[in-house]
Amino acid sequence: MYICLCNAISDKAIRNAVRQQNVRSIRELKNFVPVGSDCGKCVRQAREIINEEISSLPPIINVA
Ligand code: FES
Numbered sequence: 001m002y003i004c005l006c007n008a009i010s011d012k013a014i015r016n017a018v019r020q021q022n023v024r025s026i027r028e029l030k031n032f033v034p035v036g037s038d039c040g041k042c043v044r045q046a047r048e049i050i051n052e053e054i055s056s057l058p059p060i061i062n063v064a
Pocket of ligand 1: 005035037038040042
């Protein structure tokens with residue numbers, strides 16, 4: 001599903017950025033994809049996708 005219609009950015013592209021590029025915020029996401037660079041209507045939904053994907057990541061287990 002497209003999240004940013006202006007730049008044809010899908011939810012999958014955002015999820016991949018969270019998982020592969022360690023993206024944790026809209027500001028960091030903009031380093032990899034031009035989300036929100038035109039009309040800006042997609043920013044809120046993109047933020048929700050980032051947070052959703054972060055919460056689905058497995059917890060980091062500290063090994064001493
Ligand atoms: S929908 Fe993303 S900038 Fe317009």
